[in-house]
Amino acid sequence: MIALEHIRQISVASPSKIVMLVIDGLGGLPALKTGKTELETASTPHLDHLARNGVCGLIDPVGSGITPGSGPGHLALFGYDPLKFTIGRGVLEALGIGFELREDDIAARGNFCTVDGQGLIIDRRAGRITTDKCAELCEMLSQIKLEGTELFVSPVKEHRFLFVLRSEGLAAELSDTDPQKTGVVPNITLATKPEARHTADIVNAFIDEAKGVLAGQRPANMILLRGFSRLPYIPSIGEIYKLKPVAIARYPMYKGLARLIGMKIFEADNGIKEELAILADCYSEHDFFYVHVKETDSAGEDGDFKRKVQAIEEVDFALPQLLNLRPEVIIVTGDHSTPALLKGHSWHPVPFLLYSPWCRLDKVREFSESACALGGLGRFPALDIMPLAMANALKLTKFGA
Amino acid sequence: MIALEHIRQISVASPSKIVMLVIDGLGGLPALKTGKTELETASTPHLDHLARNGVCGLIDPVGSGITPGSGPGHLALFGYDPLKFTIGRGVLEALGIGFELREDDIAARGNFCTVDGQGLIIDRRAGRITTDKCAELCEMLSQIKLEGTELFVSPVKEHRFLFVLRSEGLAAELSDTDPQKTGVVPNITLATKPEARHTADIVNAFIDEAKGVLAGQRPANMILLRGFSRLPYIPSIGEIYKLKPVAIARYPMYKGLARLIGMKIFEADNGIKEELAILADCYSEHDFFYVHVKETDSAGEDGDFKRKVQAIEEVDFALPQLLNLRPEVIIVTGDHSTPALLKGHSWHPVPFLLYSPWCRLDKVREFSESACALGGLGRFPALDIMPLAMANALKLTKFGA
Numbered sequence: 001m002i003a004l005e006h007i008r009q010i011s012v013a014s015p016s017k018i019v020m021l022v023i024d025g026l027g028g029l030p031a032l033k034t035g036k037t038e039l040e041t042a043s044t045p046h047l048d049h050l051a052r053n054g055v056c057g058l059i060d061p062v063g064s065g066i067t068p069g070s071g072p073g074h075l076a077l078f079g080y081d082p083l084k085f086t087i088g089r090g091v092l093e094a095l096g097i098g099f100e101l102r103e104d105d106i107a108a109r110g111n112f113c114t115v116d117g118q119g120l121i122i123d124r125r126a127g128r129i130t131t132d133k134c135a136e137l138c139e140m141l142s143q144i145k146l147e148g149t150e151l152f153v154s155p156v157k158e159h160r161f162l163f164v165l166r167s168e169g170l171a172a173e174l175s176d177t178d179p180q181k182t183g184v185v186p187n188i189t190l191a192t193k194p195e196a197r198h199t200a201d202i203v204n205a206f207i208d209e210a211k212g213v214l215a216g217q218r219p220a221n222m223i224l225l226r227g228f229s230r231l232p233y234i235p236s237i238g239e240i241y242k243l244k245p246v247a248i249a250r251y252p253m254y255k256g257l258a259r260l261i262g263m264k265i266f267e268a269d270n271g272i273k274e275e276l277a278i279l280a281d282c283y284s285e286h287d288f289f290y291v292h293v294k295e296t297d298s299a300g301e302d303g304d305f306k307r308k309v310q311a312i313e314e315v316d317f318a319l320p321q322l323l324n325l326r327p328e329v330i331i332v333t334g335d336h337s338t339p340a341l342l343k344g345h346s347w348h349p350v351p352f353l354l355y356s357p358w359c360r361l362d363k364v365r366e367f368s369e370s371a372c373a374l375g376g377l378g379r380f381p382a383l384d385i386m387p388l389a390m391a392n393a394l395k396l397t398k399f400g401a
Numbered sequence: 402m403i404a405l406e407h408i409r410q411i412s413v414a415s416p417s418k419i420v421m422l423v424i425d426g427l428g429g430l431p432a433l434k435t436g437k438t439e440l441e442t443a444s445t446p447h448l449d450h451l452a453r454n455g456v457c458g459l460i461d462p463v464g465s466g467i468t469p470g471s472g473p474g475h476l477a478l479f480g481y482d483p484l485k486f487t488i489g490r491g492v493l494e495a496l497g498i499g500f501e502l503r504e505d506d507i508a509a510r511g512n513f514c515t516v517d518g519q520g521l522i523i524d525r526r527a528g529r530i531t532t533d534k535c536a537e538l539c540e541m542l543s544q545i546k547l548e549g550t551e552l553f554v555s556p557v558k559e560h561r562f563l564f565v566l567r568s569e570g571l572a573a574e575l576s577d578t579d580p581q582k583t584g585v586v587p588n589i590t591l592a593t594k595p596e597a598r599h600t601a602d603i604v605n606a607f608i609d610e611a612k613g614v615l616a617g618q619r620p621a622n623m624i625l626l627r628g629f630s631r632l633p634y635i636p637s638i639g640e641i642y643k644l645k646p647v648a649i650a651r652y653p654m655y656k657g658l659a660r661l662i663g664m665k666i667f668e669a670d671n672g673i674k675e676e677l678a679i680l681a682d683c684y685s686e687h688d689f690f691y692v693h694v695k696e697t698d699s700a701g702e703d704g705d706f707k708r709k710v711q712a713i714e715e716v717d718f719a720l721p722q723l724l725n726l727r728p729e730v731i732i733v734t735g736d737h738s739t740p741a742l743l744k745g746h747s748w749h750p751v752p753f754l755l756y757s758p759w760c761r762l763d764k765v766r767e768f769s770e771s772a773c774a775l776g777g778l779g780r781f782p783a784l785d786i787m788p789l790a791m792a793n794a795l796k797l798t799k800f801g802a
Contacts, residue, residue: 029759029761030761030762035762037761058777058779062403062800062801063403063785063788064403064781064785064788064789065403065785065787065788065789065790065791065792065793065797066403066407066411066788066792066797066800067792067797067798067799067800068799068800068801069799069800069801069802070802071801071802072800072801082800082801083403083404083407086801087801089802092802342759344799345799346759346792347788347789347792347797348761349761369761369777370762370763370764370777373763373764373776373777373779374764374775378779378780379778379779379780379781
C-alpha cells in the first residue's frame with residue numbers, strides 16, 4: 001500500500017475533476033427467490049453504461065471479513081487508513097450531531113443511566129428515555145458551572161448525549177466512567193497520563209454536580225461517560241492530494257467527517273437530484289466532489305430489500321445530471337455493504353466502478369456484485385481508490401525516475 | 402491487513418460452528434497430457450457442490466512467489482502472520498516428533514556428521530545414516546550427565562535429531578555450531594546475548610562429552626547443532642477469536658503446532674473417515690474444527706499424480722459425514738500447493754472455498770484451480786481467512802461506529 005506521504009510528494013494540482021459518488025451500504029446479498037442482490041435487481045441503465053465504459057472491481061473498505069462502521073469506511077474511501085487514523089467515540093458523537101468541535105475541545109459519549117439507592121447501576125440506558133426527555137435533561141446539565149471551563153451537554157438520541165469541555169490545557173487521556181455492567185457504582189474518571197489529571201478533576205466535579213441535578217429524576221438519575229477524545233490530526237485532502245474538495249451530503253456524521261479532512265460542506269436535504277444540482281453549481285470552483293447517498297443504507301438497515309432497490313434506481317435515474325458535466329473521473333461505490341437480508345452493515349466487498357478516458361476497459365457489462373467480481377481491477381483495498389482516482393485524472397506524477 | 406489485536410477487540414463467542422478442512426498441498430499443476438491439475442482430474446461431486454453454493458478464491462499462504470513450509474503455511478491459515486510469529490528450527494523439530502516442549506526448554510536441531518582425524522567436517526550428514534542407527538546413537542548421547550540440567554536427545558529421521566535442555570534460567574540466544582560447510586571444524590556455540598553465556602557453557606560441555614562418546618563410531622562421529630530456540634509466545638485461538646478450537650490430525654508437526662496455539666488435540670490414525678467421525682463426536686462441545694489431511698501432500702512430494710488424485714477423491718467421498726452436521730461455515734483449502742510435477746511444496750496460490758448461509762455466491766461451478774481463479778473472493782492472503790470465517794459465522798462485531 002502506498003503511504004499518504006508518497007502521494008503527497010507526487011500529487012499535482014490540475015483542472016481535471018473527480019466525482020466520487022458514495023452510495024452508502026451499496027453492496028448486498030441475493031434474495032433467496034431470485035438469486036439477485038439489490039443492485040442486481042435494480043434497473044440501472046446509466047450505471048451499467050458507466051460500468052461498460054469504465055473499469056470495475058470489488059473493494060474491501062477495512063479488511064477481509066471486517067464489517068466497517070461508517071467512519072472507518074469513509075476514511076478508507078478518502079485514502080486514510082482507518083486502522084491508523086482512529087476517531088474517538090466522543091468525537092464521533094460530536095460529528096454525528098454536527099457539533100462543531102474546536103481543536104482543544106474534549107468530547108465524550110454520555111449515557112443517562114439508572115442507579116438504585118446505594119448508587120449501583122441498575123440500567124445503563126435508563127430504559128432508553130425519549131430523545132425529548134434526553135434534551136430536557138441535557139438542558140439541565142448545561143446549567144452546571146465549572147470554574148474556568150466551558151461545558152456543553154447536547155442530546156443525541158434516546159439516552160445518549162454528547163459531553164464537551166472547552167478550555168485551554170485540557171487532555172483527553174481519561175478512563176471511562178461507564179463500567180459497562182450493572183450492579184456496580186459508576187467509576188470516577190482517572191487520568192491515564194499525568195497531564196490529564198487536571199481534566200480528570202474537572203470531569204469528576206461535573207459528574208458530582210450532575211448527580212445532584214438528576215437526583216429527583218426517574219429513571220435517568222445518573223450519567224456515564226466514555227470515549228474521551230479530541231479531534232485527531234488528519235492531514236487534509238488539500239494537503240495530500242492538492243485538491244479543492246467539496247462534500248455534498250445530508251447527514252451530520254458524513255459532513256462532520258468530511259469537514260475533519262478539509263472538505264467544504266454543502267448541505268442537501270432532498271436527495272440525489274438536489275445533490276447533483278448543487279454539484280453543478282459549485283462545479284467550476286472545485287475539483288473533487290464527494291456525493292453521499294444515505295437512503296440505500298437506511299433501507300438495508302431496515303431489511304427493506306425493495307426500498308433499497310428503489311433508492312438505487314433513484315440514483316441511476318438522476319445520473320445524467322452528473323454525466324452532462326463530463327468530469328474526467330467518476331467513481332461509484334459504497335463505504336460498506338448493507339444487505340437487506342442482514343439488516344445491517346456487513347463485511348462483503350463493495351462494488352466499485354471507475355470511469356475515465358484513461359481507464360483500461362474490462363469486460364464488465366453491468367454494475368453488479370457478480371460482474372464487479374470479474375472486473376479488471378479485481379478485489380482490492382479501498383485505500384487504493386484515491387491513488388487510482390488521482391492517476392486517472394492525470395494528477396499524479398511519476399514515482400522515481 | 403487487520404491485526405490480531407483488532408480481531409480480539411471485535412470477536413464474540415457464539416454457538417455457530419466453523420470447520421476448516423486443510424487438504425495439505427492441495428494446489429497442483431496440470432499434467433502435460435490432459436492439461437488438468439490433480440484437483441481438476443479428481444471426481445469431486447461434493448466439493449463441487451460446496452463451490453457452487455459457496456464463494457471461492459485463491460490464497461497466497463505467505464506471499465506471492467513464496468513456497469511455504471508447513472509451519473508458516475498453517476500459521477497463516479489460523480490468522481498468525483508467519484513473518485511475525487516465527488518458530489525456531491529446534492522447536493519445529495520438537496513439534497515434528499511430538500516432543501512436548503515445556504516453556505523454559507531450549508531446543509536445537511541436531512545433525513550427526515563425520516569429521517576426519519584433524520576434526521575437520523567431511524560430511525555434514527554422516528552419509529545419511531539410518532533412522533535406527535540414529536536412534537541408537539541418540540540413546541548413547543542421552544546418557545551424558547550435565548550438572549543441574551536435564552537433557553534429551555531424540556531421533557528424528559536419518560542423521561537428524563532433536564536436542565533439548567531442561568532447566569531454569571536457560572536462554573536460547575546461541576549461535577549455531579553447524580558451520581554449514583565441510584573442511585572446517587565445528588564451531589563452538591556462542592552466546593549472542595550475555596544472559597545466554599551460562600547456557601552456551603552447558604551446550605559446549607555437552608558437545609565435548611558427545612565427541613568422546615562418538616569417538617569410536619563411523620561415519621557418525623560428531624554432532625552439529627543449530628536453531629537454538631524456545632517455544633514462542635503466540636496468543637491462543639481462544640484469546641483472539643473467542644473460539645473453542647480442536648485439531649483433528651495424525652502427524653506430530655500439525656498436532657504440535659495446533660497445541661501451540663491453544664487447540665485441543667484429537668488423534669486420528671486412519672484417514673479422513675475417522676477424522677470426520679471424531680469431528681461428529683466432539684461437535685457439540687467445540688465451535689472451531691481444524692481437520693488435517695496429509696495424504697495429498699505426501700503423494701505430491703512423491704511425484705505421484707495419480708495417488709494425489711485418489712487422496713482428493715477419498716476426501717470428497719467422505720464429505721457427506723461433514724455436510725450432515727450442517728456447520729455454519731465450511732472452509733476447504735490447503736496450507737500450500739504440492740504439485741506432483743514439482744515433487745515438493747510450491748509457491749502457487751491454493752484453491753479456497755467458503756460455504757456459509759451468508760457468503761455472497763459467485764459463478765464458480767466446480768472446485769479447481771482454474772475455477773477458483775475467477776471466484777468471488779479473488780486472490781487474497783491466507784491471513785484473511787480467519788476474519789472471513791469469523792464474519793460468515795457472525796462472530797465479529799462492527800469495526801468503529
